[in-house]
Amino acid sequence: MSSAVKPPASGPSADATTVSFPGAERPARTRSVDSHGVRIAVYEWGDADAPPLLLVHGGFDFAGTFDVFAPILARAGHRVVSWDHRGHGDSEHTALYSWDADVRDLLTVLDSITQEPLPVIGHSKGGGLVTQLIQALPHRFTRFVNIDGVPTPRRHPDVADRERTRMLAKELSGWLDHRREGPSRVRKAGTLDELAERRRRMNPRLPLEWLRYLVPIGARRDEDGWRWKLDPVMRFGGFGPWRPEWGLARLPGLSVPMLGVIGLEEEPMGWGGRAEDIEPWAPRGSELQFLEGVGHFAHIEEPERVARLSLDFLS
Amino acid sequence: MSEAGVVTRRIRAGKLELALHTLREGSGRALLWLHGLGERSPDALPELASGWPGPVYALDFTGHGDSEVPAGGGYSAELLMGDVDAALHTLGEATLLGRGLGAYAALLIAGGRPTRVRGAILCDGHGITGGGPEPGGSMPIGLLSGEGTAPDPFALVELSRDPRPPDYATTFVRQANELSGLSRPITVCCRERPEWLRAVEGEPGVERAEPEEALAYYAGL
Numbered sequence: 001m002s003s004a005v006k007p008p009a010s011g012p013s014a015d016a017t018t019v020s021f022p023g024a025e026r027p028a029r030t031r032s033v034d035s036h037g038v039r040i041a042v043y044e045w046g047d048a049d050a051p052p053l054l055l056v057h058g059g060f061d062f063a064g065t066f067d068v069f070a071p072i073l074a075r076a077g078h079r080v081v082s083w084d085h086r087g088h089g090d091s092e093h094t095a096l097y098s099w100d101a102d103v104r105d106l107l108t109v110l111d112s113i114t115q116e117p118l119p120v121i122g123h124s125k126g127g128g129l130v131t132q133l134i135q136a137l138p139h140r141f142t143r144f145v146n147i148d149g150v151p152t153p154r155r156h157p158d159v160a161d162r163e164r165t166r167m168l169a170k171e172l173s174g175w176l177d178h179r180r181e182g183p184s185r186v187r188k189a190g191t192l193d194e195l196a197e198r199r200r201r202m203n204p205r206l207p208l209e210w211l212r213y214l215v216p217i218g219a220r221r222d223e224d225g226w227r228w229k230l231d232p233v234m235r236f237g238g239f240g241p242w243r244p245e246w247g248l249a250r251l252p253g254l255s256v257p258m259l260g261v262i263g264l265e266e267e268p269m270g271w272g273g274r275a276e277d278i279e280p281w282a283p284r285g286s287e288l289q290f291l292e293g294v295g296h297f298a299h300i301e302e303p304e305r306v307a308r309l310s311l312d313f314l315s
Numbered sequence: 316m317s318e319a320g321v322v323t324r325r326i327r328a329g330k331l332e333l334a335l336h337t338l339r340e341g342s343g344r345a346l347l348w349l350h351g352l353g354e355r356s357p358d359a360l361p362e363l364a365s366g367w368p369g370p371v372y373a374l375d376f377t378g379h380g381d382s383e384v385p386a387g388g389g390y391s392a393e394l395l396m397g398d399v400d401a402a403l404h405t406l407g408e409a410t411l412l413g414r415g416l417g418a419y420a421a422l423l424i425a426g427g428r429p430t431r432v433r434g435a436i437l438c439d440g441h442g443i444t445g446g447g448p449e450p451g452g453s454m455p456i457g458l459l460s461g462e463g464t465a466p467d468p469f470a471l472v473e474l475s476r477d478p479r480p481p482d483y484a485t486t487f488v489r490q491a492n493e494l495s496g497l498s499r500p501i502t503v504c505c506r507e508r509p510e511w512l513r514a515v516e517g518e519p520g521v522e523r524a525e526p527e528e529a530l531a532y533y534a535g536l
Contacts, residue, residue, distance in 0.1 A: 035387060036386065036387040036388065036469075037386030037387050037463075038386050038387035086387070086389075094385065094386065094387055094389060095329065095330040095331050095377075095383075095385035095386070095389075096377070096385050096387070096388065096389030096390060096391075096394060097389050098388070098389040098390065098391055098473070100388070100389070100473055101387060101388050101389035103453075104387070104388065105387075132453050133453070135452075135453040136452075136453035136454055161489075162493070165489065165490060165493045165494070168486065168490060169429070169490060169493075169494055172426065172427040172428075172490065173427070173428070175393075175397075175427075176396070176397060176400045176427055176428065179328070179329050179394075179397035179400065180327075180328060180329060180397065180400060180401055180404060182329060183329055183330045233329070233330075239393070240391065240393055241477070241478050241479060241480050241483040242478070243480075246449060246450055246478075250453075
């Protein structure tokens with residue numbers, strides 16, 4: 001195996017456990033910004049004086065998931081900047097989470113980098129956040145690489161009305177119970193290997209060595225074991241008025257040139273979008289790259305290839 | 316206790332503490348008053364609620380009145396539904412009277428906790444329209460600065476532009492119809508009728524009435 005775990009220190013939390021992974025580099029610089037009272041952890045790879053490039057991670061991820069992808073971009077001559085979304089990684093947990101709040105945090109980070117327009121790469125939810133901020137502030141961006149961040153409506157099997165009512169009732173009461181009591185819950189502790197295995201359920205296509213690499217970055221070590229730092233109130237599913245069609249409908253008017261990189265292998269975290277879903281909505285002049293045999297985390301599965309596509313497009 | 320003699324309890328809703336005011340003590344089913352966007356709970360029993368036979372409470376939503384103001388915004392109508400759920404957890408069953416944004420929250424929780432809500436009365440008030448059936452133009456609201464005092468400017472902005480698709484709103488009516496056991500779980504008293512509300516009015520189980528009539532009807536359940 002290519003990774004090596006240093007023996008864990010005897011005490012809790014402050015140990016320096018690291019797992020190595022080929023090509024992975026921790027950021028050269030870390031800092032934090034205050035986004036309206038919320039502390040946001042910011043990371044930078046590459047020469048501090050190089051032209052900036054912003055990287056935006058997806059839901060349930062953290063900036064450390066760019067530890068292979070970002071250094072490739074940095075070596076190509078960029079100051080690569082990313083951050084942990086609120087409630088993710090080392091950023092502060094907050095009382096409320098919403099899409100607009102994430103867009104606002106994005107703007108805070110952007111303001112901390114430059115007022116000049118810059119290129120941006122967003123993955124998944126990160127691509128969606130960037131799409132929205134470009135609509136509000138097109139003058140702040142030059143070019144946009146959107147890695148599997150184009151929402152496409154999923155097909156739900158038809159269910160009878162009564163069945164749908166039962167399903168929604170369960171979803172609603174589950175959400176309300178979680179909303180009320182969620183904060184008293186703590187994540188389940190585990191060994192480093194157990195956390196990597198758990199993450200594999202969301203990332204079934206990523207190598208276990210990579211998931212093990214992420215544990216000491218995205219998790220903290222308590223007396224009783226490792227716990228992902230992600231705020232325990234975050235959960236999948238839920239409900240709300242939002243529809244993927246709304247995200248699609250905003251694409252054609254996008255004024256900043258966009259490269260869409262879409263992995264065609266379906267997996268739990270992906271949109272499952274196909275060319276026929278996305279092409280009719282692509283902005284005029286945009287480029288779309290559909291990658292066979294690649295899943296939702298294209299920049300992790302094939303970092304060199306996706307970095308090359310991105311750099312060619314951004315240059 | 317305020318000058319008017321209103322007793323206030325602190326209740327927990329997720330990570331935040333909310334203020335639940337007792338406007339009048341009593342026994343039997345509670346009436347829960349839900350204020351509009353940017354408002355706070357009434358200081359004293361409103362005339363409209365004076366005929367209610369049971370106790371009367373009023374909830375300050377997150378970021379409003381005496382409830383906690385979180386850092387950095389992130390509001391949604393579903394969050395307010397959660398606020399009402401926390402109050403219902405304390406009160407058990409209740410009939411809801413919501414103004415404006417409180418009316419929308421009352422509709423959502425009538426579908427979300429159909430056995431706890433014994434009638435939701437939807438009245439005019441601030442924040443009844445929301446952002447319309449689809450998201451409006453993108454707006455970077457990074458220019459706002461909250462001072463940590465209520466009403467939270469993030470609440471005022473975010474809850475006046477949240478999308479409220481008509482077929483989303485009617486989903487909650489259908490949940491209430493199927494699961495509340497009531498033949499008329501929702502009563503609409505609003506004269507202002509945004510699209511979501513017009514769709515709600517078209518559903519079975521929804522009546523139009525004056526608030527006095529609606530209160531008398533639900534008091535008799």
